[in-house]
Structure formats: C-alpha cells, structure tokens
Amino acid sequence: MAYLDNVTVFVRVVELGNLSSAGRDMRISPAVASNRIKELEKQLGVRLFNRTTRQLVPTEHGRVFYEGAKKVLEAVADAEAAVSALSGQPRGTIRVTAPLGLGRRLIASGIPDFRDRYPDIEVRLRLSDHDVDMMREGIDVAFRLGVLEDSSLRMRGIMDCERVLVAAPSYLERRGEPKSPQELLDHDCLLLRYPGVREYFWTLDTPDGPKKLNVSGPYDSDDGDVLTGWALAGRGIILKPRFEVEPFIRDWRLKVIMADAAPAPVKLAALYPHKKYQDPKVRLLLDFMAERCQKMIRDIMNSK
Numbered sequence: 001m002a003y004l005d006n007v008t009v010f011v012r013v014v015e016l017g018n019l020s021s022a023g024r025d026m027r028i029s030p031a032v033a034s035n036r037i038k039e040l041e042k043q044l045g046v047r048l049f050n051r052t053t054r055q056l057v058p059t060e061h062g063r064v065f066y067e068g069a070k071k072v073l074e075a076v077a078d079a080e081a082a083v084s085a086l087s088g089q090p091r092g093t094i095r096v097t098a099p100l101g102l103g104r105r106l107i108a109s110g111i112p113d114f115r116d117r118y119p120d121i122e123v124r125l126r127l128s129d130h131d132v133d134m135m136r137e138g139i140d141v142a143f144r145l146g147v148l149e150d151s152s153l154r155m156r157g158i159m160d161c162e163r164v165l166v167a168a169p170s171y172l173e174r175r176g177e178p179k180s181p182q183e184l185l186d187h188d189c190l191l192l193r194y195p196g197v198r199e200y201f202w203t204l205d206t207p208d209g210p211k212k213l214n215v216s217g218p219y220d221s222d223d224g225d226v227l228t229g230w231a232l233a234g235r236g237i238i239l240k241p242r243f244e245v246e247p248f249i250r251d252w253r254l255k256v257i258m259a260d261a262a263p264a265p266v267k268l269a270a271l272y273p274h275k276k277y278q279d280p281k282v283r284l285l286l287d288f289m290a291e292r293c294q295k296m297i298r299d300i301m302n303s304k
Contacts, residue, residue: 091120188236
C-alpha cells in the first residue's frame with residue numbers, strides 16, 4: 001500500500017507541477033511528498049524528476065513511468081467503484097470544482113448535507129473563476145455556467161439560468177442609463193478576466209438577433225464576487241446570472257437595464273469525464289446537487 005501511495009503522489013506531482021500543489025491536493029506536507037518521491041526513485045532505481053527552483057520536470061524515465069502509473073491508478077479507482085456498486089455502500093473521495101459565486105451560493109452549503117447522508121464519501125471542493133483543466137488536475141465533477149467545449153467530457157444539464165445586465169442607481173444617475181447595446185461601448189463594464197483571456201465580449205439577444213459587443217472598462221477581476229461588490233459601489237455595469245444578484249435587485253441596490261436586449265440564458269450543468277459516471281459516488285453527488293441547485297435557485301427567484 002505504501003508503494004501505491006508513493007505512485008499516487010508521483011502522479012499528482014507530475015500533473016500539478018510541484019510538491020506544494022500536490023501536497024495540498026493530497027493533504028500532506030511538501031516534505032512528506034518529497035520523501036515519497038525519493039522513496040519511489042529509490043525503489044525504481046532511476047531519477048523521476050529534474051528539479052528546478054520552481055518546478056519539478058519529469059525525466060524521460062519519469063514520463064514513461066507516469067503513463068503506466070496513471071493507468072494503474074485508474075484501474076484501481078475503477079475496481080473500487082465496482083466494489084462500491086456491489087456492496088451498496090459508496091465510499092471514497094470526490095474532487096469537485098465550481099466558479100466562486102455559484103460554488104459559494106449553491107454547492108458549498110450542500111456538501112455538509114451530502115456528507116450527512118453519505119458519511120463514507122469525502123468531497124474536496126475547489127472554487128475558482130479560472131478555467132480548470134479537469135483531466136490534468138484530477139477533477140471528478142465540475143459545476144459550470146456555460147456550454148460544453150471539451151468533447152472528452154460529458155455534461156449533465158441541471159437548468160437554464162436567466163442572465164441580466166445590472167448597475168447601481170448611483171452609477172446610472174452619474175453616467176446615464178444605456179438604452180441600446182451600442183451605448184454599452186461608452187460605459188464602464190466590469191469584466192471577469194484571468195490569465196490567458198485577451199478579449200472580452202458580451203452577447204445580447206436583441207430583436208434583430210444576437211449582437212456581440214467588445215465591451216471594456218477600467219475594472220476587471222478574476223473573482224466574480226469582486227465585480228458584484230464594485231457594481232454595488234456604483235463603479236460600473238455587470239453581466240450576471242440573475243440568481244446571483246436577485247437579492248440586490250429586490251432591495252433596489254442594483255437595477256436591471258436593457259431588459260429588451262438581455263444576455264441569453266446560460267445553462268447550469270455538471271461536467272465529468274465519461275467513465276466517472278460509472279462510479280456510484282459520482283452519480284449520487286450529481287443527483288443530490290442537481291436537485292438542490294434547482295430548488296435553491298427557484299427559492300431565490302420566488303422569495304419576497
């Protein structure tokens with residue numbers, strides 16, 4: 001078992017690029033992770049990494065061993081899932097990711113309830129508005145607001161979510177309220193940006209069909225909740241799923257603008273690697289969170 005643990009650490013170091021990230025992912029210290037790599041190298045009689053100041057780069061031996069080790073760990077995971085299915089007692093760890101706003105409002109609060117129902121299943125949640133490489137980072141389920149672009153993944157649609165353009169009354173009093181999509185180009189639009197994003201477009205549904213706008217503004221962030229805070233402070237216009245800002249709309253802290261040219265609804269969905277759906281614990285989480293998200297969004301939208 002110690003050998004398999006060492007192999008698991010090695011695979012995660014290759015995938016995440018350094019000992020610190022792998023250690024956090026596996027809940028061990030970088031020192032322990034380093035010792036396991038050294039032990040594995042001793043067992044194999046080869047060096048698996050070239051060490052730099054910031055990153056561990058697999059050697060040729062390391063790359064070859066990684067390909068085989070990955071298959072072994074996948075086979076072990078499949079075997080464990082098959083045993084869980086037969087026993088009727090799913091157990092193990094599920095790695096989940098979601099955007100910050102969606103994750104904080106809908107997903108994170110449901111994990112304790114899920115654990116109460118299935119105490120042998122551990123859920124590790126990572127919230128980020130950045131794009132996450134599910135295969136590279138070993139993610140089992142990703143909750144997303146958007147379309148499926150990676151054909152290697154499967155999608156389970158949960159529900160369509162209305163989106164809106166909103167701004168604080170103080171901003172609209174100061175800058176005027178845009179009445180047409182073209183006028184947005186002269187306004188401060190609050191943008192979600194992260195490394196690798198070079199352009200930003202908002203697509204609005206107009207009576208003449210979809211209109212794509214290359215909007216801009218003096219504020220951007222990689223955290224959607226930061227953008228909401230700036231909007232509340234009167235700093236600009238944001239495009240958001242309505243359920244995220246509905247409480248602020250209801251108490252008049254934000255105002256919906258251009259309702260006749262609103263952004264198209266966005267699909268709330270769960271993404272997962274194809275074979276993961278054969279794992280009973282993943283199916284349980286998908287069923288639980290789909291029902292919970294639908295109920296919570298409806299409750300938010302229907303509350304007075």
